[in-house]
Amino acid sequence: MDTVSNAVHYIFLAAAACFVLGLHLMNHPRTARRGNTLSAGAMAVAIGATVWLVADQDRISSTGWLVLVSGGVLGAALGLWAAREVQMTAMPQLVSLFNAVGGGAAALIAVNDLLQAEDAVLLGARVSLPGALDIVIGAVTFSGSLIAAGKLQGVVSGAPVVFPGARLLNVLLPTAFVVGTVWLVLAPDSRTALYGLVAVALLFGVTMVLPIGGADMPVVIALLNAFTGSAVAMAGFVLDETALIIAGMLVSASGGILTKLMADAMNRSIANIVIGGFGTGDTAAPVEDGAPAQVRSVSADDVAIQLAYARKVIFVPGYGLAAAQAQHELGDLAKLLTDHGIDVSYAVHPVAGRMPGHMNVLLAEANVPYTQLKEMDDVNPAFPQADVALVIGANDVTNPIARRPGNAISGMPILDVDKAKSVVVIKRSMGHGYAGIDNELYTDPRTGMFFTDAKRGLAELKTAVGEFVG
């Protein structure tokens, strides 16, 4: 190793340390932004160091420079544009898209490495095995994430797409992986093995994600994030770069933890979700409109009186709130109540939204201070003291039936909304949540149902409350 290469690798090590510190600073909203800036700075330095290394080694052709710079500029411009323009509700799609390109780039590195090797037969399993794994994981992530992004964006049907033989295919394809990987390790110069493996992996990514329902997306995105990290780490093995191994595995650990947390919050195993669970889509279409006799329907004025005379109010936002883009209306209503001296907080279930922590970002966008955002375990003991719990667009996560065995959501951790002194549910109709079961909360005598669109309902509430406290 020459001096420059040595120096560059020390820089990589420092950058890797900064990535860890950056992630560590993410453990509090106050320091998180600084952590991200630190991480970004370290990345910029590492990229600069790589330019130095490449220039110093002087093995790069002028076409190589052109490729490097033009590809980099194009990608950076696209990334910048996407990051600036994206709506906060569309964040899961964007993260999914970044997973796709990250995994795709990692797979391309291995493909290129095997193609460029002057005598690939001599590479040995030290390179060809991580290379094959990189291709498999990277390509699965690439196509899988694109499908996931498509589902979230509504380009691909959000409902689980099941086609004849899908299950069989999902058994056959992993077998093909094993065969292809072994083949490529034994014969790294075989183009058939290389292209075959890429094709099988891309196909598997599609067939893996297509049958998964839109509501399971938080788990899928986290899982694909873990995959991308692993693919990048494998690329690190192929290229002998520890920086890629460290960064890749940090991401993999993060994705893995989030996958587990999400699956736990739904009380389902990861395998169960990937194989395809309830067999239902986003939210089942409303079965019946209007309220059956046993629920109590309330008007905006009724709810406004309750809110205006409450001392403690807990909001329970769900995906319906995000879908209706009503987070700003909720933020305005909360601010009105807070200014009036009412204690307001938000109970956020771990799977509220379409990716881990999504609801918190949407509420933060609506200027809700993070001190009011409460996690499930912290807020549950507070429900008995709450005068009003206002549920907006959340369904299954509030269903008390989950505490009893023998139904689709048994054992799923829920928010103890039914323990509040009174409950108001804003909902368009009596439609079911995605688990497709009745919510006992709605028929509770203390629950009032405010049948309306979330955005309009919250705006009406704000006006009505304004008249009382004005």
Place this chain on the structure above:
Amino acid sequence: MNNLDLLTAITVFVLSVLVGIEVISKVPATLHTPLMSGSNSVHGIVVIGAMLIAAESHTWLGYVLAFVAMAFGAMNVVGGYVVTDRMLEMFKPKPAAPEKKQEV
């Protein structure tokens, strides 16, 4: 470029997972989305790999692959950090209320 023996590489691999688990399990659920997009930008380090293969490419196919890998990697890095910053900027301890200036 074989300057790394397999054992060292695997050691780094294993320790990185453990560090990752340790650091990330302390992140509160409130910040899970920024965490995810932040860690997303960290795997954008793949762009360094893309630069290295661009340097080693000498065939037409190699250039195409390196170009796509560069574009993917750069998009990942730049977009990831920018969007994470945009999100984290919104997390404030107090409501940003420009119209409410009066002190309590």
